Amino acid sequence: MAKNKLTQSFVDTATCASGKQKSDYFDTELPGLLLKVMPSGKRTYYLRYKDTHGRTKEKSLFDAKVVSLSDARQKAKEILSALALGQDPFAEQQARNATPTLAAFYHTSYLPHIKAHKPKSWTTDEAAMRLHVLPALGKKYLDDIKRRDIQALVTQHSRHYKPASTNRMLNVLHRLLACAVEWEVTGITRNPASGVKKLKENNQRQRYLSESELKRLWQELETSECTSITALLKMLLLTGARKSEAARAQWRDIDFQNQQWRIPENKTGQVRYVPLSNMAIKMLRQLDKVAGCDYLFPNPKTLLPYDNIFHTWRNIRNAAGIPDIRIHDLRHSYASFLVNEGIAIYNVAQILGHSKLATTQRYAHLSHDSLLASSNTASNFISNAIAIKGSNEPPLLPKSA
Numbered sequence: 001m002a003k004n005k006l007t008q009s010f011v012d013t014a015t016c017a018s019g020k021q022k023s024d025y026f027d028t029e030l031p032g033l034l035l036k037v038m039p040s041g042k043r044t045y046y047l048r049y050k051d052t053h054g055r056t057k058e059k060s061l062f063d064a065k066v067v068s069l070s071d072a073r074q075k076a077k078e079i080l081s082a083l084a085l086g087q088d089p090f091a092e093q094q095a096r097n098a099t100p101t102l103a104a105f106y107h108t109s110y111l112p113h114i115k116a117h118k119p120k121s122w123t124t125d126e127a128a129m130r131l132h133v134l135p136a137l138g139k140k141y142l143d144d145i146k147r148r149d150i151q152a153l154v155t156q157h158s159r160h161y162k163p164a165s166t167n168r169m170l171n172v173l174h175r176l177l178a179c180a181v182e183w184e185v186t187g188i189t190r191n192p193a194s195g196v197k198k199l200k201e202n203n204q205r206q207r208y209l210s211e212s213e214l215k216r217l218w219q220e221l222e223t224s225e226c227t228s229i230t231a232l233l234k235m236l237l238l239t240g241a242r243k244s245e246a247a248r249a250q251w252r253d254i255d256f257q258n259q260q261w262r263i264p265e266n267k268t269g270q271v272r273y274v275p276l277s278n279m280a281i282k283m284l285r286q287l288d289k290v291a292g293c294d295y296l297f298p299n300p301k302t303l304l305p306y307d308n309i310f311h312t313w314r315n316i317r318n319a320a321g322i323p324d325i326r327i328h329d330l331r332h333s334y335a336s337f338l339v340n341e342g343i344a345i346y347n348v349a350q351i352l353g354h355s356k357l358a359t360t361q362r363y364a365h366l367s368h369d370s371l372l373a374s375s376n377t378a379s380n381f382i383s384n385a386i387a388i389k390g391s392n393e394p395p396l397l398p399k400s401a
Contacts, residue, residue, distance in 0.1 A: 003028050008069045011035055014043060033076045035064060045072040049083055099187025102145060102176075103138035109183070110176050120244070128172040132157055137173075142180060143187035150196045163199035170198060207325065208333040216320040229312045231287055232297040236327070238280040240334030240352050243327050247305040250294040256281060263353070272353045 004010060006027040016023045016037045024046075027033040036044050043064035051057050062072055082089040100108070106129055114122040136153045137145060150173065158166045174193040181191050209217065218237075224230045235246045245263050253262040259281055261274040276284070287296060293303040309327075317325050331352070338348045 005029050006033070006035060006069055011043065011064050011069050015041070027073070030073050030076055032080060033073060045076075047076050047079060049080060051083070051088070099141045099143050100185065101139055101141050103134050105142060105180060105185060106134065106138070106176060109185075110179055113179065124168075125172045125175070128169045129176070132169050133173050141187060142177075142185060145177075145188075145192050147192045147195050150193050154196060154199070158199055163201045167198045167201065170196060207329050208336045209322070209325065209329070213320070213322050213325070214333070217317070217322060217325075220316045220320045224312075224316055226312045228297050228300060229306065229309050230316070231283065232306070232309070233313065233316070233327075233330070234283055235280070235297070236330040237334065238277060238283065239274050240331050240338075241274060242331065243309075247297060247309075249296045251289065251296060252294060254284060254296070256285075270353075274353070275351065 003026045006025065006029070010025075014023075014025060014035060014037045016039045021039070023037045025035040025037070026048075027035070032048050034046050034048060036046050038044075045061040045064055045067065046058055047061055048056065048058045061067075061075065064072075067075075079089045111122075111126065111129075114125050118125070133153070136156070137149060140149065150170070153173075154166055154170055157169055161169075170193065174191065174196075177188070177191045177193050180188045214237075218234075221230045221234055232243075232246050235241065235249070236243065239246070239261065241249075241261075241263070249261065249263075253264065254260075254276070255262070259276045259278075261276050263272050263274060284296070290298055290300070290303060295303070295305055297306070298304060299306050313327055314323075317323055335348055335352060338351070339345065
C-alpha cells in the first residue's frame with residue numbers, strides 16, 4: 001500500500017506496477033482518499049471510510065481524467081464530514097442502485113406472488129403485463145414511473161381496445177404497484193396509478209335467451225354428438241353457474257339426496273352451495289361416469305376439465321340461430337328466468353353466489369312482458385278506483401268557450 005502526497009502531476013502520470021492487477025496510492029494530505037490505477041491506464045479516485053456501523057467501506061468517486069485532484073479532495077472532505085456527523089451521503093445513490101425496474105420486480109416478486117395467491121386467475125394478470133404493460137413500461141425503474149406515463153399507456157391502449165379492457169389492464173398495473181408500495185420496495189413510496197382515472201364503460205351487454213331461442217338451443221344440445229360438452233352447457237343453463245365452476249365440477253361434490261352441488265371455491269374464494277332442480281338431477285343421473293376420473297364433464301382425451309370449448313359452442317349456437325350469444329349469457333339468462341317468474345332478488349343472489357345484491361341486479365333483466373304486466377297492474381288499480389259505483393258526482397263537462 002503506497003502512501004503519497006498526491007499531486008496533479010502524479011495523478012496524470014501514475015501507472016500500475018508491473019504484474020499487479022491494480023495499484024493503490026493513498027493521499028497523505030487527506031487520509032481516506034486514494035488513487036486506484038489499473039493496468040489499462042484507467043485512474044480512479046476512491047474513498048476508504050468507516051460507515052455508521054464502524055465497517056470499513058471503499059467507494060468509487062470519480063474518473064481522474066475528468067475530475068481534478070483539488071475537486072476530488074474537496075468532495076471527499078464533504079463526504080467525510082457528513083459521515084462524522086452520523087449521516088450517510090451514499091444512501092440516496094445506494095437506494096437508487098437498489099431500485100428495480102418494473103420488469104424485474106414483476107418477474108422476481110409479483111409474478112411468483114400471484115401464482116401462489118391467485119392460482120385460478122393469475123394468467124389474466126400475466127397476459128395483461130406481458131402484452132401491454134411491460135412493452136411500454138418494463139424498462140423503467142419503479143421510481144421513474146410517473147402518473148403521466150401510466151396515463152399515456154391508458155390513452156394508447158384505448159385506441160385499440162374497448163374501455164373495459166383498458167380498465168382491466170389499468171387494474172392489473174395498479175395492483176402490482178400497490179404491492180410494491182406495501183412491501184416497501186426500494187424507490188417507490190406511493191402508487192402512481194392511483195390518480196389515473198378509469199375510462200367510462202358504455203359496453204355493458206343486456207343479452208339473454210328468449211323462450212324460442214332457449215327451445216332451439218336445447219334442441220341442438222340434445223342432438224349434438226359432443227356429449228360431455230353439451231352436458232356441461234346444459235348444466236350452465238340449469239344452474240346459472242360459471243363455466244369454470246361447471247368444468248371443474250366433481251361427482252363427490254354432488255349430493256343427489258339433498259339435490260345440492262357443493263362448489264369448493266368459487267370466484268370470491270368462498271365455498272358455496274347450488275340447489276339442483278329435478279331436471280338437473282335427472283340430467284346428471286343420465287351421465288356416464290368415466291372410470292378413474294371424478295370430473296362430471298371431462299375431456300375424454302385427457303380426463304381433465306376442458307380448457308376451451310369455444311369451437312363446439314360456436315357450432316351449437318350457430319345451428320340454433322343465436323350466433324351472438326356468449327357462454328356467460330347463459331348465466332344472464334338463468335337469472336332472468338328466475339326474476340321473470342317472480343323469484344325474489346335475494347334468492348337469485350344466493351343461487352348465483354353473489355356477495356352484493358347490486359351484482360345480481362345486473363343479471364336480472366326483466367322482460368318487456370313482465371314490465372308491461374306490472375304496469376297494467378297499477379293501471380287496473382287506478383281504473384277500479386275511479387269507477388266507483390253509485391257515485392252522484394256529475395260528469396265533467398267541457399269548459400265553455
